[in-house]
Amino acid sequence: MPLTIISGASQGLGKTLADKYHLQGHDLVLLARSADKLGEIAGSHNSTPIREGQTTLPYTIDLSNIEQCKRLGKYIESKDFKIDNIICCAGSAIPKLYQDLTLEEIDDGINTNFRTTAYLLHELLPYVIDKGHIVLTSSTVAFYPLPGYGQYSPMKCAIRALADTLEMELHPRKIHVHTFFPGNFASEGYIKENFSKPEITKLIEGPSTAISVNECADILIKEINNGEHYIHTDTVGWLLACFSLGLSPRCKWYLIPLQIIIGILGTLLSRLINIYHRSLVE
Ligand SMILES: NC(=O)C1=CN([C@@H]2O[C@H](COP(=O)(O)OP(=O)(O)OC[C@H]3O[C@@H](n4cnc5c(N)ncnc54)[C@H](OP(=O)(O)O)[C@@H]3O)[C@@H](O)[C@H]2O)C=CC1
Numbered sequence: 243m244p245l246t247i248i249s250g251a252s253q254g255l256g257k258t259l260a261d262k263y264h265l266q267g268h269d270l271v272l273l274a275r276s277a278d279k280l281g282e283i284a285g286s287h288n289s290t291p292i293r294e295g296q297t298t299l300p301y302t303i304d305l306s307n308i309e310q311c312k313r314l315g316k317y318i319e320s321k322d323f324k325i326d327n328i329i330c331c332a333g334s335a336i337p338k339l340y341q342d343l344t345l346e347e348i349d350d351g352i353n354t355n356f357r358t359t360a361y362l363l364h365e366l367l368p369y370v371i372d373k374g375h376i377v378l379t380s381s382t383v384a385f386y387p388l389p390g391y392g393q394y395s396p397m398k399c400a401i402r403a404l405a406d407t408l409e410m411e412l413h414p415r416k417i418h419v420h421t422f423f424p425g426n427f428a429s430e431g432y433i434k435e436n437f438s439k440p441e442i443t444k445l446i447e448g449p450s451t452a453i454s455v456n457e458c459a460d461i462l463i464k465e466i467n468n469g470e471h472y473i474h475t476d477t478v479g480w481l482l483a484c485f486s487l488g489l490s491p492r493c494k495w496y497l498i499p500l501q502i503i504i505g506i507l508g509t510l511l512s513r514l515i516n517i518y519h520r521s522l523v524e
């Protein structure tokens with residue numbers, strides 16, 4: 243049975259994915275900083291196994307810490323684990339206008355959204371099986387870094403770049419690299435971020451209505467199984483991706499002509515969208 247490692251598994255998308263993969267019979271290693279929450283999830287999985295010998299292992303870690311990530315790598319090696327899937331979900335935003343952020347909050351954005359994924363993958367990739375799957379979670383904001391996400395969007399652009407790089411580098415090992423670009427979904431993190439979110443941000447991101455975490459997880463699992471590289475959860479996210487696909491990997495070849503047409507339309511419309519969104523800022 244597959245071994246799946248999930249980061250950011252103490253709540254939100256990561257936790258929901260963990261519950262779903264548990265029901266599919268996977269062994270799990272769950273990563274996050276909150277030991278109590280991970281313990282509770284693992285306890286509930288281990289008391290309701292789907293098959294004999296199934297285990298969920300809670301592993302408390304700050305994934306933005308180099309030493310702790312190295313220790314995790316050594317632990318996986320010592321256990322001789324062969325990893326089928328790594329799903330990187332750790333991440334969150336502090337939406338504010340850039341000048342209202344503190345330098346500490348900016349630093350936190352880099353740690354939480356970039357380092358957690360970059361370090362984890364670096365340390366664990368050696369133990370992923372050939373033809374395994376890795377998932378990097380970016381966001382729709384990678385295609386349109388709108389006002390209010392200055393602490394967050396640059397890191398999600400960086401995640402996209404890292405995913406594209408790995409997609410090529412891991413080709414010889416036939417490892418599937420999936421990049422997830424969700425629009426809004428109603429996790430604990432989303433509820434919290436809305437407290438500091440500027441009105442202008444709420445207004446512009448309005449077309450990305452929050453879906454449930456459950457729906458978001460179902461879309462991700464389905465598209466991983468479909469072998470999709472770039473995974474979106476709503477139409478506006480897919481459209482914005484068409485506007486800036488560039489040389490990034492494309493999967494459904496029959497959609498390429500449509501993506502090109504939408505890309506051209508987007509380029510033509512961009513000036514109007516710009517003018518409209520700027521008028522909202524003023
Ligand atoms: N919700 C949304 O609308 C959207 C979310 N996304 C992205 O989807 C992913 C999941 O989001 P969501 O479910 O809302 O997240 P939440 O904010 O609800 O949860 C974030 C998770 O990340 C973990 N985490 C944060 N920092 C660290 C760290 N340094 N080390 C280890 N774990 C860490 C947290 O655990 P702990 O605190 O216990 O360490 C928690 O489990 C994120 O990458 C997010 O950016 C993308 C688009 C939209």
Ligand SMILES: CCCCCCCCCCCCCCCC(=O)[C@@H](N)CO
Pocket residue numbers: 334335381382383386388424425426427431432435446447448449450478481482515
């Ligand atoms: C035809 C095109 C018209 C242009 C309309 C512009 C719409 C912009 C939608 C951006 C949605 C961003 C959602 C992701 C938010 C996120 O990642 C955070 N919630 C993190 O937690």
